[in-house]
Each structure stands twice: as C-alpha cells, then as structure tokens.
Amino acid sequence: MRLPVWVWLALSSFLVSAAEGATRPRYGGTLTMQLSSPCAEVSACDTLLPLVAETLVRINQQGEFAPSLAVAWQHDADRKRWRFSLRPKVVFHDGEELNAAAAVPALNTSLKKIHPDVALTAGGQTLVIQSPSPMPDLLAELSRPRSAIFRTDAKGLLIGTGPFRVTAWEPSRRITLAAFDEYWAGRPFLDSVIGNFGAARALGDVFDIPFSELRRIVPERTRIWSSPPRELIALVADRVAPEMWQALALAIDRAPIANVLAQKRAEAAYGLLPQWLTGYEFLFAAPPDLARAKQLVVPLHSTPLALGYPADDAFARSVAERIAVNARDAGIVLQPTRNPGANIRLIRWPLESTDAASELVRFAEMLGLPEHATNLDSARPETIYQAERALLEAHRILPIAYLPDIYGIAPRVHNWAEAHKNGFTLHLDNVWVDP
Amino acid sequence: MMIRAAFALSFGMAMVPLLLSQATPVSTPTISDAAAPLAGRISSLLPRHPTVSLEFQNLTALSATEAASFRIALEQELQKSGIEIAATAQPDSRLRVTISENARGLLLVAVIGTEEHPQVAMLPWNLPPAVELKPRLKLAMQLIREQPEAILDFSLLNSGSSLLVLGTNKVSNFRLANGQWILAGIANLPLARPIPRDPRGRIESDSVVFHVYLPGTTCNGAVQPELRIACAPANDTWVVNARDPALAVRWVTGRNLLESTSTKEPFYSSAAGWFARPGGRVDDLAGDVLRNADAWGSDMMSIENPCGAGWLALATQAGDVGARDQIQVFEIAGGQATAQSEPMPLAGPVLALWPAEAPAQATVLVRNLKTGNYEASRLGLACAQ
Numbered sequence: 001m002r003l004p005v006w007v008w009l010a011l012s013s014f015l016v017s018a019a020e021g022a023t024r025p026r027y028g029g030t031l032t033m034q035l036s037s038p039c040a041e042v043s044a045c046d047t048l049l050p051l052v053a054e055t056l057v058r059i060n061q062q063g064e065f066a067p068s069l070a071v072a073w074q075h076d077a078d079r080k081r082w083r084f085s086l087r088p089k090v091v092f093h094d095g096e097e098l099n100a101a102a103a104v105p106a107l108n109t110s111l112k113k114i115h116p117d118v119a120l121t122a123g124g125q126t127l128v129i130q131s132p133s134p135m136p137d138l139l140a141e142l143s144r145p146r147s148a149i150f151r152t153d154a155k156g157l158l159i160g161t162g163p164f165r166v167t168a169w170e171p172s173r174r175i176t177l178a179a180f181d182e183y184w185a186g187r188p189f190l191d192s193v194i195g196n197f198g199a200a201r202a203l204g205d206v207f208d209i210p211f212s213e214l215r216r217i218v219p220e221r222t223r224i225w226s227s228p229p230r231e232l233i234a235l236v237a238d239r240v241a242p243e244m245w246q247a248l249a250l251a252i253d254r255a256p257i258a259n260v261l262a263q264k265r266a267e268a269a270y271g272l273l274p275q276w277l278t279g280y281e282f283l284f285a286a287p288p289d290l291a292r293a294k295q296l297v298v299p300l301h302s303t304p305l306a307l308g309y310p311a312d313d314a315f316a317r318s319v320a321e322r323i324a325v326n327a328r329d330a331g332i333v334l335q336p337t338r339n340p341g342a343n344i345r346l347i348r349w350p351l352e353s354t355d356a357a358s359e360l361v362r363f364a365e366m367l368g369l370p371e372h373a374t375n376l377d378s379a380r381p382e383t384i385y386q387a388e389r390a391l392l393e394a395h396r397i398l399p400i401a402y403l404p405d406i407y408g409i410a411p412r413v414h415n416w417a418e419a420h421k422n423g424f425t426l427h428l429d430n431v432w433v434d435p
Numbered sequence: 436m437m438i439r440a441a442f443a444l445s446f447g448m449a450m451v452p453l454l455l456s457q458a459t460p461v462s463t464p465t466i467s468d469a470a471a472p473l474a475g476r477i478s479s480l481l482p483r484h485p486t487v488s489l490e491f492q493n494l495t496a497l498s499a500t501e502a503a504s505f506r507i508a509l510e511q512e513l514q515k516s517g518i519e520i521a522a523t524a525q526p527d528s529r530l531r532v533t534i535s536e537n538a539r540g541l542l543l544v545a546v547i548g549t550e551e552h553p554q555v556a557m558l559p560w561n562l563p564p565a566v567e568l569k570p571r572l573k574l575a576m577q578l579i580r581e582q583p584e585a586i587l588d589f590s591l592l593n594s595g596s597s598l599l600v601l602g603t604n605k606v607s608n609f610r611l612a613n614g615q616w617i618l619a620g621i622a623n624l625p626l627a628r629p630i631p632r633d634p635r636g637r638i639e640s641d642s643v644v645f646h647v648y649l650p651g652t653t654c655n656g657a658v659q660p661e662l663r664i665a666c667a668p669a670n671d672t673w674v675v676n677a678r679d680p681a682l683a684v685r686w687v688t689g690r691n692l693l694e695s696t697s698t699k700e701p702f703y704s705s706a707a708g709w710f711a712r713p714g715g716r717v718d719d720l721a722g723d724v725l726r727n728a729d730a731w732g733s734d735m736m737s738i739e740n741p742c743g744a745g746w747l748a749l750a751t752q753a754g755d756v757g758a759r760d761q762i763q764v765f766e767i768a769g770g771q772a773t774a775q776s777e778p779m780p781l782a783g784p785v786l787a788l789w790p791a792e793a794p795a796q797a798t799v800l801v802r803n804l805k806t807g808n809y810e811a812s813r814l815g816l817a818c819a820q
Contacts, residue, residue, distance in 0.1 A: 023751055023760060023784060024703050024733030025633045026713045027690050062539045186632035187689055275494075279537030280544055280557065282494065354538050381542060381557045414755050429632065435714060 025415065029433040030192045032204035036213075039197045040172050042158045046145045046352070048195060050425040051177060052093075053148035053160030056084055056103070056127075057139050063277070063354040063378060065139045069098065069149060069161065070127075079134045086125040090184045093165035094153065100127035103149045110147045140358030145425060163188045163429040172198055189432035205410040205433065211403060212314035214263045223409045227420055229267050229274045229402030230351045233257075233319060236397050237344040238368070240305070243296050244332065245395040249286070250293035251330035252323055258401050261318050265406060269399035272363050272388050278356050280385050284392065284399075293330035304333035308342030319400065320346050348403075352424060356384050360391070367396050466501055466534070467508040469543055469560045474512035476556035477530065477545050484517050487547070488524035493534045495541060502534060527552075574762065574779040576799065576814045580609070580616060586800050586809040587636035588789055590645065592658065599645055599658070600811065601638040603630050606647065606654075608662045620662035627652045627668030633691040635787065639673060648673055650686035676790045678707060678737035678746045703733035704788065706748040707767050711735055715753060719770075726771040729753075732760065734785050739794035742818030747775060749797055749814070751785045759804060760785045764816065782810065 039045035042052065056070040070084040090098040100122035107129070111118045115135055121128040129138065141147055150160035157166045163185070164177035177193040194204075201207065202218045209216060209224070218224070235248070254268035267274065275281035309320040320336040323346070327334040334344070349366070351359050357376040364373035364387070372390045377383045391397065409416050412434040419431050481487070489510065493502040509532065510520055533544045540561040547554045579589065580600060588601045598609040598616055605623045609616035628651045630636075637648040640658070647654035647664070653671040656664035672683040675693075682705060684693045692701040692713070698720055702710035709717050709725050717728040717735075732751035740747050748765045750772075760783065764776040786809070787800040797814040 023754055024691060027631075027692070064539075181689060182629065184629055186629050186634065189632055275535075275537075277538050279535040279542030280555075282533065282535065283544065283546065283553070283555070356537075379559070381537075381559060382555060385555060385557065415757060417757060 025189050025430070025432040026434070027187075027189050027432070028191050029435060030194060031190050031206065031413065031428065031431060031433055032194045032196070034196050034199070034201050034204045034207035036199065036208050036210050037197070038172050039175070039195075042166065042169060042175065043148075043150065047426050048175060049145045049148055049158075050162065051164045051193070051428055052158055052162045052166055053150035054162050055144070055148050056086075056107075056142045059140075059143050059353040059355045059358075061354060063356060065143065065355075068143075069103070070142075073139075075138075079136050079138070080131055082129045082135065082138055084127045084129070086127060087184065088125060090161050091182050092151075092161055093159045093180055095182075098149070098161055099125055103127055106149045106151065107142075107147065111141065114141055137358060137361055140353070140355060140361065143355075143358075144352060163427075164193060167192075183429070185429070188429040190428060193428060202408055205413050206416070207408045209406040209408055210315070211262060211265070211406075214265065214406075218408045219410075221411045223411070225407045225409050225416055226265065227405040227424075228276050229404050230424055231403040231405075232269055232272065232274075232349045232351070233266075233316070233400045233403060234269070234272075234347055234349060234397050235307075235323070235344050235400065236347050236367070238396055240343060240395070241300060242395045244300055244302060245398065247293040247296040247300075247330055248327060248332060249398055250289045250296070251326045251332065252398070252400065253288045253326055254400060257319055257322055261315070261322060262401065262403065266401045266403050269402045272391060272397065272399060273351075273356055273359055273384075274402045277351070277354060277359070278381065278384065278388075280381060283385070284389075288326075290330055293332075297331040302332055304335055305344055306339070306342035307334045307336050307344045307346060308340065309336060309338065309346040310348070311338040313348070316346055316348060323400070346400075350424075354424070356381075360384055360387055363388075363391060363397070367391060367394070369394055369396070466497065466505045466541065466560065469541075469558060470505060470508035470512045473532075473543050473545060473556070473558045474509060474516050474518075476558060477513065477547065478516040478518060480547055480554045480556055481518060484519070485528060486519040486521050486524055487513075487528045487530040488522065489513075489520050490529065490531045491533075492531075495534050495536045497534055497541075505534065506532075573776040573817055574764065574814060575817055576779065576812045578810055578812050580811045581803075581806075581808045583808055585634060585786075586811045587634060587649075588638045588787060588798060588800070589811045590638050590640040591792065591813075592640060592642050597642075597658070599638055599640055601636050601647060603634050603636075606638070606645070606656065606662070606664060608658060622656060622662045622664040624649070624652070624654060624664065625666045627666065628689065631689050631691055635686070635691050637673065637789065646671075646673070648686060650690060651688040675705060676737045677794050678739075679705065704735050706735040706737045706750070707746055709735070709748070709767065723770060725767065728765075728772045731772075732785070734788040736788050736790055736797060738764075738790070738797055738816060741795045741816050747816070748772065749788060751788060752778065754784075757784065757804075759783055760801070762788070762799065762814065776816075779814075782806075 042048055054069050056068060057065050058068040060066040069087055071087045072085040073082060075082045086100055104120045104122050108120055115131045118131045150158050153159055157169060163180055163183045165180045167178045168176040175195045179188045179191055181187050202216060258266040258268045270284035270286060271281035307320050307324060309316040324334040324336050357378045361373045364370050369391060373387045376387055415431050419427050491506050527548045531546045535542045535544050539559060543558040543560055545556040585603050586600055590599045596611045600607045605621050608620040610619045631650050639646050643659060645656050652666050653669045654664050654666035670685040670688060672685040674680055675682055675684045682695055682697055684695045687694050687701055694701045698710060700712055702712050704711045709719050711717050711733050717725040717731055730753050732753050735748055735750040737746045738749050748767055749762055750765055752761045760781045761778040763774055763778040765772040766775050781801050783802045783804040785801055789798040791798045791813060795816055799812045799814045801810045803810055
C-alpha cells in the first residue's frame with residue numbers, strides 16, 4: 001500500500017519536530033553539511049545555487065507558479081511576448097540594486113539555450129521577453145535553477161540576490177556561505193553554512209544518505225528525514241522491439257527492488273510521475289505476469305541485450321542485476337554492464353519541481369518525443385495523464401522505482417522540513433540551530 | 436461548568452457582535468458536492484442511457500463515512516444523468532471511481548472501459564479545512580480576524596468597533612458593520628530595512644493615534660481623519676506590560692529579540708520579572724532559572740488573575756515552530772512555576788502572545804497549520820466554580 005501525501009507530510013513533520021527546544025527560532029550559528037554528490041561549479045549545482053541566487057518565478061508546494069524576483073507577469077494571447085514586473089528594493093550581494101537591466105545578461109544566457117531567437121528588453125523594473133515563436137513553458141523554464149539571476153565577481157565568486165552570499169569556494173571540495181543581512185525576505189537565521197562535497201560520510205549537522213549507503217550506521221540521536229519520492233529509476237531504450245519491451249515490463253518484479261534493495265525506502269513505479277504528485281499514477285499499476293511475458297518472448301527469438309548502468313552507482317548496479325534475474329526467468333537475456341553503448345540503459349532521473357506538466361515536458365525532451373507533451377494544462381489533469389500514457393506507450397521508457405532524498409539530521413538542527421517546502425530546491429533561510 | 440459573570444463582562448462584551456455573526460449556520464461544502472460535476476464528466480464519455488457496473492476505492496485519508504457518502508451521492512447523480520448502475524456489466528461498461536489526491540488536493544478519477552482502452556475523467560477537488568474545536572476550560576479564546584497574510588499584532592479601538600491589524604508591510608484599519616470587519620483604510624509601512632525572518636512587531640493605540648514597533652523601525656500614526664503613518668529607522672522603547680511598568684523594552688535590529696536596559700541579555704518575551712531567553716532558559720534579572728519551566732516555549736506574558744489578587748503567567752509550549760502549540764496558565768511563586776489550568780491546544784504555532792488592552796486578556800496570534808491562515812484572537816481567563 002502506498003503512503004498518501006498526508007502521511008509523507010506527517011511523517012516528515014513528526015521526525016523533524018521530535019526534538020525539544022524553544023518555539024521561537026534562534027538566530028546565529030553555523031550549519032555544516034556533507035553532500036555526497038560532487039559540485040564543480042556553484043552555478044551548475046542545483047542543490048546550492050538556490051541558496052545564493054534566485055529565479056524570477058518559483059513553483060510552490062501545490063505545483064503552481066508563484067512570485068519570486070518577479071512579483072507579477074502577463075503575456076499576449078500567443079504567449080510570444082511576456083512582461084515581468086520585478087520586485088522592488090532587492091539588492092545583489094555587492095549592494096547593486098536589482099532592476100531589469102541587471103537581470104538581462106543571466107537570463108539571456110539561459111533562455112537562448114532553449115529559445116535561440118529570444119529578445120529581452122529592460123526598462124526600470126519591467127522586463128519584456130519576446131520570441132517569434134510561442135513560449136508556453138516560459139514560466140517553467142524561468143523557475144529552474146539554471147535560470148537564476150546572478151553574475152560573478154573578479155575572483156569568480158557568484159553574486160546573487162539570495163539569502164546567503166558565497167565567502168569561500170573550493171571547487172568540488174567545500175563552499176562557505178554567510179547570511180546576507182540585506183536579503184529582501186529577511187536575513188536567514190543561520191550566520192553561515194559550510195558545505196563539504198563528494199563523499200558519503202555521516203559527518204556534520206546534515207548529511208545525505210545515498211541509496212548505496214542505506215545500511216550505514218548513523219551517529220546516535222540523528223534523525224532520518226525522507227522527502228516524498230522525487231527520483232525515478234527507469235529503463236530507457238530506443239531500439240528495442242515493442243513486444244520485447246512489453247515482455248520486460250511484465251517480467252520485472254518491482255516489490256523486491258523497493259523493499260529489499262532500497263530497504264523499504266522506495267516505491268514501485270509504474271508511471272513516470274509519482275502518485276503524490278499526480279494522483280493518477282495508480283492507473284498505470286500492473287503486477288508482474290511471468291507467464292504472459294514468456295508468451296511474448298517465445299516468437300521473438302531474442303538475442304542477448306546489454307543493460308547499462310551508471311559506472312559509479314552501486315545501487316543502480318544492484319537494481320540492474322535484479323532486473324536481469326527477472327528477465328532471465330521470462331527468457332530474456334540481459335547482461336548488466338558499466339560500459340556505454342548498451343541496448344538498454346538504467347537511468348536515475350530526478351524531478352526538479354512539483355509542477356507535473358513541466359516535469360512531463362522534461363521526460364518528453366529526454367526521450368526525444370517532445371510532440372507527446374504539448375498542450376498540457378495543470379488545471380486539467382486528464383491532459384497530463386493522456387500525455388504520460390502516450391509516452392509510456394511509445395516503448396522507450398519503463399519505470400522501475402521512485403526514490404526519496406534521505407538525510408541524517410543532527411538533533412541541534414530545527415525546521416529542516418522547511419528546507420524542502422517549496423518544491424525540490426534546498427532552502428536554508430528558515431533552518432536554525434541550537435548553540 | 437459555570438463561568439463567572441465577571442468574565443463575560445470583561446471578555447465578552449466587545450465580542451458580542453462577533454459571536455452573533457459567527458453563530459449564523461453556514462453550509463460547509465463536502466466531497467459529496469463533487470458528485471454532480473463528476474457525474475457530468477462521466478456521462479459525457481458514455482453513450483445515451485448506458486448500464487455500468489460501479490467499483491469504488493479510496494486512496495486518501497478521507498474517512499470511510501465520507502467516502503461512503505460520496506459514493507451514494509455519485510450513484511444518485513449518475514442515475515439523474517440517465518446512467519443505470521448494475522451489479523455486473525460488460526467489461527467495456529465497467530466504471531471504476533477512485534478518490535485520490537495529489538500535490539494540489541483531492542483528485543477524483545473515473546475510468547470507464549477496459550484496461551487496454553480506458554476512457555478517463557478527472558476532477559480536482561479541494562475541501563475546506565475542518566473547523567477546529569474550541570477549548571472549553573478556564574482559558575477562553577475568541578477569534579477576531581483570520582487572513583492569509585501574516586499578522587504581527589492587532590488592537591481593538593472604540594469599544595471593539597474598530598480594528599487595527601499590523602502586518603509585515605502595512606497597517607490595516609477595519610470597522611465592524613453587521614458583524615463583519617469592513618476594510619476602512621490601509622497604510623503601507625515605509626520600512627527602514629527588511630523585516631527579520633520570524634517577523635515580530637507591536638502595535639499600541641488609543642482611539643486617535645497609534646504606535647508601531649518593529650525591529651529597526653518605529654512608526655507613529657493616526658486613525659482619524661484618515662489612516663496615516665510615518666516611520667523612522669529607530670528602535671523606540673515601550674512598556675511591555677502593566678504588570679511590569681518599569682520594564683521598557685525595544686527590538687534588536689534585524690532580529691526576533693527584545694532588549695532592555697534592565698537586563699543584559701536579549702530575550703523573546705517576559706512575564707512577572709522573568710525572561711524567556713534564546714536557548715529555552717527562563718530566568719530573572721539575577722540570572723536565577725525559573726523551576727518547572729523547562730517545557731515553556733519562547734512566548735509568555737503576565738495576565739491579571741480574575742479569580743483573586745495578583746498576576747499569573749501565560750506561557751506557550753516548547754517545540755519546533757512548525758508544530759501545534761498550546762497555552763497554559765501558571766502561577767509563579769518562590770522561583771517555581773505551578774500550572775493553574777489545563778493546557779489549551781491550538782491550531783498551530785503561536786507567533787505572538789501580547790498583553791491586550793484589558794489586563795485580564797491577551798492577544799494571541801497563531802498560524803493555523805491546516806488552513807495556513809493567520810488567526811488573531813483574544814484570550815481571557817475564567818475561573819471554574
């Protein structure tokens with residue numbers, strides 16, 4: 001049985017509020033974080049960038065677009081011309097005021113990758129984004145970390161408008177952030193944040209626990225915090241016969257992957273987007289049917305297929321090996337390999353937001369099927385369901401399991417649930433620590 | 436339980452119009468109201484006068500009773516649309532209805548036909564939040580105003596017929612008409628600097644002028660002839676409580692803390708000579724720690740004892756800011772706090788606990804965790820006989 005949304009929220013709240021402490025947040029202190037993922041550039045690191053730089057719009061917990069550096073926006077009927085009103089009295093970390101002209105360089109760079117003909121016009125606090133072709137997904141694009149507004153100083157340090165400013169940066173090793181006193185939404189409670197990268201260690205106030213390290217022993221009194229499922233493990237291929245793909249889908253038993261390999265931290269996945277996000281994922285559920293899978297395989301006279309998995313990912317390897325066992329039972333020979341060029345690839349695909357429509361567009365682009373995700377309307381979930389069904393029936397992706405983010409949280413850390421409240425980006429401005 | 440008339444006089448008088456206005460019964464929407472629009476969407480997918488079999492499941496925390504009510508309502512609406520419901524039907528006439536939910540709220544999903552060729556209708560549906568039960572014991576609370584924007588403090592003027600609400604960036608003036616607060620004016624706060632996280636503020640007023648104290652900004656304003664306000668980048672002092680007239684306090688710029696020349700360390704709140712410090716300690720001017728106050732939160736205040744001489748202390752409960760809070764009455768004697776009431780559970784964290792205009796009342800501001808709204812209430816003490 002799946003956990004409904006409220007259980008995830010209640011579970012998270014319970015785990016985080018279990019510690020004792022004063023009700024009112026406390027200013028001051030340093031939070032140290034140990035993150036297993038590497039981060040070679042702050043601007044390319046989606047975990048850290050939102051702490052330093054902000055986007056024009058954001059996606060809130062309900063998956064709706066909400067103001068961030070832009071307080072209002074409007075567009076013409078064709079969605080070719082968009083007009084944004086920027087928030088007044090916002091300053092960059094170097095004291096320069098945010099206006100439309102200051103926002104143009106960063107946005108020009110990020111938007112031209114998606115809309116090469118885009119033109120930006122600045123006038124005071126008004127920014128106009130225009131393109132000869134419609135830009136229906138512009139808000140989704142502008143909400144992504146890669147569309148954050150920032151520049152770099154002479155030392156190469158990133159200067160944004162976010163709640164923290166960069167004070168020291170050692171690529172792929174360590175970042176030091178300090179509270180930005182003039183932050184428009186109020187100075188963060190923390191004085192500073194130190195982030196260490198690239199190693200899975202149970203050190204510091206907060207550390208992420210990769211799925212390959214689930215059996216790790218954590219320090220005493222450490223709370224374990226899980227996000228809602230936010231990453232999909234799936235098989236992807238573009239040259240496998242539809243009948244073979246169907247047989248594989250029927251052969252794979254997802255329950256042992258979610259319950260044994262992922263220690264009950266994962267959920268079996270049948271759709272691209274998780275149930276808590278769409279509310280309709282249960283419609284795709286299909287139990288394994290080995291007999292039917294064998295029937296489909298027999299006439300194919302199949303040859304062995306290579307199943308590639310990320311070379312440095314022990315959890316992905318264990319999933320690939322498990323899938324190979326299921327496939328063999330159905331008469332399909334899958335050979336797990338770290339080498340590139342495999343017929344079928346096992347991927348880990350993190351969701352970036354709580355907006356189901358824009359996430360489906362990302363899936364469609366990744367699969368090379370953008371035409372399958374057009375005219376999506378978040379207010380009409382049928383449109384998203386139909387598009388997702390079409391993507392699944394294209395026989396290029398096979399969902400396996402949804403994974404959450406898992407963190408170990410030291411007892412002195414408070415309000416960690418707030419850090420993930422707005423979608424999936426990390427927000428530490430409301431986190432506070434005991435001395 | 437008998438409540439003394441004195442309580443009704445001191446607490447209830449200004450609230451009578453509000454109580455009357457809230458007594459009017461209002462029909463609360465339920466999930467059964469979604470039956471008609473969902474039936475409409477289902478019937479649009481079916482031929483005329485079809486016969487279907489109905490299967491039903493609930494994937495949410497909605498109670499079995501509510502789910503059953505919805506099913507009955509849906510069956511009635513389907514029949515009104517000319518759809519006949521049978522125990523069994525052809526596979527392509529199977530109707531499967533699911534109460535599901537997603538990040539936006541409830542989602543009603545209807546699937547018609549086979550799994551290979553399904554037709555799907557969906558209806559997003561958001562239920563209004565459940566009404567909180569009001570506590571009944573010695574503490575009594577009256578909701579004055581509820582709104583989605585943050586409320587830092589409020590002040591009732593003219594015997595409760597006018598209301599000043601202090602938000603994070605404005606002061607709003609309301610007047611009471613037919614039991615409803617009607618907006619009469621807004622004055623934006625020209626803040627000297629961004630208001631700190633965990634925003635706090637204080638508004639004090641009489642019928643003519645008012646004063647606003649925010650961390651880093653002090654404002655003076657007038658209600659008549661029209662609402663107006665002028666602010667300066669300063670932390671002026673004010674007397675926090677009639678119980679402690681010598682204790683003049685002011686905000687610490689850019690923080691959620693108070694300070695006073697009477698005590699060296701900053702504090703969140705004070706009551707009867709005791710201070711709630713960062714870190715959860717409650718101590719006095721000499722640094723002696725109050726016994727039996729380990730579970731207190733950051734907010735406390737002095738309140739007049741309506742059932743005897745002297746003053747009592749109201750205190751919130753320790754816990755994280757995202758959790759439901761509670762308020763309890765304590766007597767402080769001999770360096771020890773003794774509970775004098777049952778704790779009153781609240782709908783969310785207490786964001787402010789301030790003395791009210793009357794010494795036996797308190798201003799309580801709570802963020803309701805179910806609705807997300809900010810609730811401004813008056814709290815009074817009553818003695819049980």
